[in-house]
Amino acid sequence: MIRITIDDIETQVEEGTTILNAARKIGGKIVPPALCYYSSLKGSGGKCRACLVKVEQASARDPRPMPKLVASCCTPAQDGMVVRNITSPEVLEARRGVVELLLINHPLDCPICDQAGECDLQNFAYEHGLEKTRYEFPRRTFDPIDIGPHIQLHMTRCILCYRCTLVADQLSNDRVHGILWRGEVSEISTYIQKAIDHEFSGNMIDVCPVGALTDKHFRFRNRVWFLIPMDAHRNCAKCCGKVVLWLRGKEIYRVTARKDEYGEVHEFICNECRWEHYNLNDWVVEGPRAFQPWSVINANKYHANTKELPHTLYSKLDNERWNEFEGVN
Amino acid sequence: MRRLLLLEKAHIEEIDRYDIYRREGGYTSVEKALKSMSPQEVVEEVKKSGLRGRGGAGFPTGLKWSFLDKKSGRPRYLVCNADESEPGTFKDRYLMEKLPHLLIEGLIVSSYALEANRAFIYVRGEFKWIIKILERAIEEARTAGWLGKNILGSGFDLDIVVHPGAGAYICGEETALLESLEGKRGLPRVKPPFPAVVGLYGMPTVVNNVETLAAVPWIVLNGGDAYASIGIGKSTGTKLISACGNIKKPGVYEVELGLSVEEFLYSDEWCGGMEGEYGLKAIVPGGSSVPILPAHLALKTASGQPRLLSYESMADGGFETGSMLGSGGFIVYDEAQCIVRNTYNFARFYHHESCGQCSPCREGTGWLERLLHKIEEGHGTLHDIDLLWDVQKKIEGNTICPLGDAAAWPVASALRHFRQEFEAHVHQPQQCLFRRRASFVFANASVEIA
Numbered sequence: 001m002i003r004i005t006i007d008d009i010e011t012q013v014e015e016g017t018t019i020l021n022a023a024r025k026i027g028g029k030i031v032p033p034a035l036c037y038y039s040s041l042k043g044s045g046g047k048c049r050a051c052l053v054k055v056e057q058a059s060a061r062d063p064r065p066m067p068k069l070v071a072s073c074c075t076p077a078q079d080g081m082v083v084r085n086i087t088s089p090e091v092l093e094a095r096r097g098v099v100e101l102l103l104i105n106h107p108l109d110c111p112i113c114d115q116a117g118e119c120d121l122q123n124f125a126y127e128h129g130l131e132k133t134r135y136e137f138p139r140r141t142f143d144p145i146d147i148g149p150h151i152q153l154h155m156t157r158c159i160l161c162y163r164c165t166l167v168a169d170q171l172s173n174d175r176v177h178g179i180l181w182r183g184e185v186s187e188i189s190t191y192i193q194k195a196i197d198h199e200f201s202g203n204m205i206d207v208c209p210v211g212a213l214t215d216k217h218f219r220f221r222n223r224v225w226f227l228i229p230m231d232a233h234r235n236c237a238k239c240c241g242k243v244v245l246w247l248r249g250k251e252i253y254r255v256t257a258r259k260d261e262y263g264e265v266h267e268f269i270c271n272e273c274r275w276e277h278y279n280l281n282d283w284v285v286e287g288p289r290a291f292q293p294w295s296v297i298n299a300n301k302y303h304a305n306t307k308e309l310p311h312t313l314y315s316k317l318d319n320e321r322w323n324e325f326e327g328v329n
Numbered sequence: 330m331r332r333l334l335l336l337e338k339a340h341i342e343e344i345d346r347y348d349i350y351r352r353e354g355g356y357t358s359v360e361k362a363l364k365s366m367s368p369q370e371v372v373e374e375v376k377k378s379g380l381r382g383r384g385g386a387g388f389p390t391g392l393k394w395s396f397l398d399k400k401s402g403r404p405r406y407l408v409c410n411a412d413e414s415e416p417g418t419f420k421d422r423y424l425m426e427k428l429p430h431l432l433i434e435g436l437i438v439s440s441y442a443l444e445a446n447r448a449f450i451y452v453r454g455e456f457k458w459i460i461k462i463l464e465r466a467i468e469e470a471r472t473a474g475w476l477g478k479n480i481l482g483s484g485f486d487l488d489i490v491v492h493p494g495a496g497a498y499i500c501g502e503e504t505a506l507l508e509s510l511e512g513k514r515g516l517p518r519v520k521p522p523f524p525a526v527v528g529l530y531g532m533p534t535v536v537n538n539v540e541t542l543a544a545v546p547w548i549v550l551n552g553g554d555a556y557a558s559i560g561i562g563k564s565t566g567t568k569l570i571s572a573c574g575n576i577k578k579p580g581v582y583e584v585e586l587g588l589s590v591e592e593f594l595y596s597d598e599w600c601g602g603m604e605g606e607y608g609l610k611a612i613v614p615g616g617s618s619v620p621i622l623p624a625h626l627a628l629k630t631a632s633g634q635p636r637l638l639s640y641e642s643m644a645d646g647g648f649e650t651g652s653m654l655g656s657g658g659f660i661v662y663d664e665a666q667c668i669v670r671n672t673y674n675f676a677r678f679y680h681h682e683s684c685g686q687c688s689p690c691r692e693g694t695g696w697l698e699r700l701l702h703k704i705e706e707g708h709g710t711l712h713d714i715d716l717l718w719d720v721q722k723k724i725e726g727n728t729i730c731p732l733g734d735a736a737a738w739p740v741a742s743a744l745r746h747f748r749q750e751f752e753a754h755v756h757q758p759q760q761c762l763f764r765r766r767a768s769f770v771f772a773n774a775s776v777e778i779a
Contacts (some may be wrong), residue, residue: 045519046519046687046729047686047687047688047729048687048688049687049688049689049727049728049729052727068726068727069726069727071519071729074519075521078519094723094726097689097722097723097724097727098688098723098727100723101688101689101693101696101724102688102692103693104692104696106693134719135696137696137699152590157690158405158684160685160688160691179514179685181685182497182684182685183680183682183683183684183685183691183694183695184680184683184685184691184692184694184695186691187684188684239518255623256494267510
């Protein structure tokens with residue numbers, strides 16, 4: 001075990017743990033945001049630069065500071081390391097820069113984007129971004145391509161986190177899509193417009209931090225904050241079968257894998273669970289799913305009379321309350 | 330006194346042929362190293378010599394070699410970075426064209442020191458004729474018994490593979506080079522781990538520049554101390570400087586580190602002074618990535634010392650008033666050159682060459698280019714100049730590899746030293762010096778035709 005101090009909070013972690021995961025162990029506000037790192041995908045991270053932190057002391061053995069800000073998602077913690085995240089103005093400034101640069105070519109079509117409300121970039125921009133853009137040149141656009149019956153690709157929204165290519169690489173045997181071209185014009189595309197079709201392809205939608213890959217079956221049907229997310233499971237031969245059902249009344253609007261508090265899926269689900277079971281009777285409903293207090297998904301989920309904060313209330317929701325919501329919706 | 334270590338034999342006719350090179354004393358360092366020295370002794374000599382990486386960063390080569398993981402018993406690789414594509418730098422091209430056997434000799438000795446049985450030369454794809462030269466030279470060396478199994482009966486095996494790149498500047502970054510060599514997209518890797526631990530195919534690897542490797546035979550033959558006695562301070566030995574721009578004699582020169590910029594620029598032995606009627610305006614001393622220096626800071630440091638061609642002297646004053654020796658791409662601008670146009674030209678290059686992996690560089694380099702284009706075309710505002718400063722600040726230091734820094738530094742230094750010129754472009758774009766001269770040349774040409 002090694003000791004690491006992040007924003008003056010000390011913790012002990014296993015050797016080889018990254019700074020980001022050490023911060024997640026502490027939890028709370030000092031956890032750096034991450035748009036490309038995904039703990040269950042090997043080789044992810046290092047690209048979006050949202051998780052930059054300042055290392056004031058590299059280790060107990062070598063107390064010098066690191067000369068540049070480092071990406072916390074891929075820098076291993078050292079014994080005696082001292083890291084500054086939200087207590088360093090330099091880090092916050094760099095993060096503001098990353099938001100601004102990510103947004104200059106992002107379409108900002110949140111009002112019609114299905115990802116709105118559960119978009120990592122949206123959350124990141126609310127937290128760190130400027131209100132106005134200083135970019136006055138035409139934004140980058142791409143020719144639309146069809147990548148199959150289930151997944152909608154909006155390349156203009158993509159921030160090139162490479163997560164979806166890692167899903168295809170690590171969950172299936174035949175990756176047919178990847179990054180084409182170089183630099184600013186790089187794009188996610190399939191090999192000569194081939195349709196993406198393998199049993200776990202739907203997970204690309206879940207790992208996408210923005211609205212570049214969205215669910216064609218759910219597209220334009222509802223907003224996530226109008227839906228009630230419920231944990232549910234079924235016996236599935238292909239995957240764990242543990243999902244979140246997004247309901248309005250008794251109708252299932254979409255099925256997704258379960259994301260943790262950092263928006264990461266640890267148990268991926270198959271396409272059958274995702275798209276072929278829209279009947280509530282197919283599922284064993286476990287109960288409502290809790291979200292981070294600031295998440296817009298909590299909106300409209302509690303009575304106006306209740307003085308309690310949405311998240312405390314939300315985690316306390318029992319089936320009785322759930323029935324009330326059923327009435328509301 | 331001009332002293333040549335690398336280019337000593339470059340003037341000899343057909344020195345790229347094995348017979349001639351051998352007749353002139355080539356490959357003796359291999360004989361010496363393999364017959365009378367242990368690998369560790371070679372590493373020690375290189376450490377003593379104080380040789381520093383000639384690719385740009387100036388990291389001590391001996392130290393880099395000593396980081397190589399030899400204990401685990403995994404195969405080790407030596408990779409020669411010949412992907413020279415920095416604007417303003419053309420020293421490796423000259424070296425490989427004239428003295429391919431010197432590079433091969435350096436590779437054999439260095440591989441022996443690192444106990445690597447396979448070496449790669451990653452050549453820039455545009456150097457088609459050089460690939461041919463290298464391949465022929467390797468074939469000659471193999472026939473003569475300098476490559477292959479059990480070289481000189483020492484039990485040391487080595488083979489060299491020449492691998493052409495496909496035209497990406499980013500593949501000159503060492504980890505992107507390794508990715509490209511493995512047949513993947515040339516994207517820089519996230520460090521750590523460093524190549525000395527996890528490099529080519531996951532094995533311990535050393536990546537060295539052509540010029541660095543070419544300096545090793547001399548060090549082995551004459552000893553590390555002799556090499557360390559040349560040069561100044563921690564900048565030991567000689568360096569190839571590729572001089573270009575508005576000078577009388579552009580070309581590749583080998584200089585002893587510590588030569589003053591003034592002498593290098595104005596002496597007839599080297600650049601021969603400014604070409605044409607205009608005086609010196611600015612110098613980019615180490616390839617397009619390094620900060621530009623205005624005339625008064627190019628010849629003298631801020632503290633009044635003469636500016637020397639050495640790693641320390643060039644960096645004297647930090648980025649405020651200094652620059653870097655970099656790869657030795659010495660670009661000279663006379664007073665008729667437009668700094669805004671030049672900065673735009675560099676920004677366009679970095680925008681085009683950004684790999685697109687990490688967000689600040691991917692998005693920021695394009696923004697820099699567009700802003701500079703706007704100012705250069707005369708549509709800029711004073712606000713754009715401040716914005717330019719802000720944008721470069723957001724790229725610098727926040728990227729995976731140094732390409733982001735390389736894109737930001739020229740912009741930052743141009744704004745720092747030539748802000749008035751940017752402002753002039755805003756207020757009176759038609760007065761741009763470059764256009765004035767272009768129209769002048771055009772007018773004169775038409776007179777001649779008439």
